[in-house]
Amino acid sequence: MTADKPRAIPRRHLIRALLGRDVPSAPAPEPERTVPAAQAADPHAAGNAAYAAGDYAEAAAAYRASVRGDLSNPLVRARLGYALYATRQLIQAKVEFEHVLHLTNGGDAFARLCLGLTLAALGKTDKAAANLEAFDASQAEELTALSRRIAAKLRDIGNGDPAPLLLTLERSARAMGFLPEA
Numbered sequence: 001m002t003a004d005k006p007r008a009i010p011r012r013h014l015i016r017a018l019l020g021r022d023v024p025s026a027p028a029p030e031p032e033r034t035v036p037a038a039q040a041a042d043p044h045a046a047g048n049a050a051y052a053a054g055d056y057a058e059a060a061a062a063y064r065a066s067v068r069g070d071l072s073n074p075l076v077r078a079r080l081g082y083a084l085y086a087t088r089q090l091i092q093a094k095v096e097f098e099h100v101l102h103l104t105n106g107g108d109a110f111a112r113l114c115l116g117l118t119l120a121a122l123g124k125t126d127k128a129a130a131n132l133e134a135f136d137a138s139q140a141e142e143l144t145a146l147s148r149r150i151a152a153k154l155r156d157i158g159n160g161d162p163a164p165l166l167l168t169l170e171r172s173a174r175a176m177g178f179l180p181e182a
Contacts, residue, residue, distance in 0.1 A: 044076050044133040051079050054181060056086035075101045079113050082180070085118050094118045107170060109137040113147065113173060120154060120162045130160070132169075140176050 007041035042048070063080035070076060081096030097115035100108050112135045120128035132151035137144050150165050157165070173179040 044073075047076070047083075048080065051083060051180070056083040059083040060087055060089070072103055074100045074108055074111070076098055077103070078108060078114070081111065081118075082114055085114055085121075090118055090122050094122065106134070109135060110178070113137075113143075113169075113178070116147070116151075117170065118167055120166050125154045125157060125162055137178065141171075143173055143176050143178055146172055 043066045044063065047059050047066055050059035050062055054082075060080060060083035063076060063083060067073070067076055067080055077096050078100045081100065084090075084093035084096060084182045094115065097111045097118060100111035101115065104111070106112070112131055116128045116131035116135060118128075119125075121129060129151040132147045132154070133143060135147045146169060150169050153165055154162055170179060174181060
């Protein structure tokens with residue numbers, strides 16, 4: 001004589017059966033989740049498209065989702081930082097720019113300039129001045145010189161408003177093609 005094996009019934013099915021409702025005979029298979037081919041090829045495509053279009057809020061959301069799988073990509077993290085800066089999420093932008101500078105041993109000029117702008121916008125003028133003095137873009141010598149002049153003015157500003165200085169630096173960097181258009 002063989003022993004009958006009791007059939008394991010999930011609680012939810014037992015309750016449904018007791019209430020006289022239909023009990024599914026077998027669990028429905030999960031739908032297969034596929035990633036579109038374009039997204040699989042470049043996980044940052046959505047962020048890149050939004051960044052290029054100037055939609056920085058959408059770019060920040062897309063880059064945040066895609067950067068989780070690629071934590072050591074300085075270009076994507078710098079773009080995420082700029083998107084956060086443009087949407088005035090300054091603390092998060094600061095963290096991203098600092099991370100990029102850590103990844104590149106301080107050699108990313110874009111991240112250095114943006115970190116200086118972000119720190120100044122946060123009211124940390126001494127740290128901003130130090131970053132703007134360290135900014136060195138060999139392809140934009142005029143911007144490097146302007147950055148150093150503004151760093152000197154930031155040190156002398158005291159409790160004054162750094163906004164006009166930052167606006168001058170941002171506009172110049174955009175005019176020289178160093179920062180994307182707003």
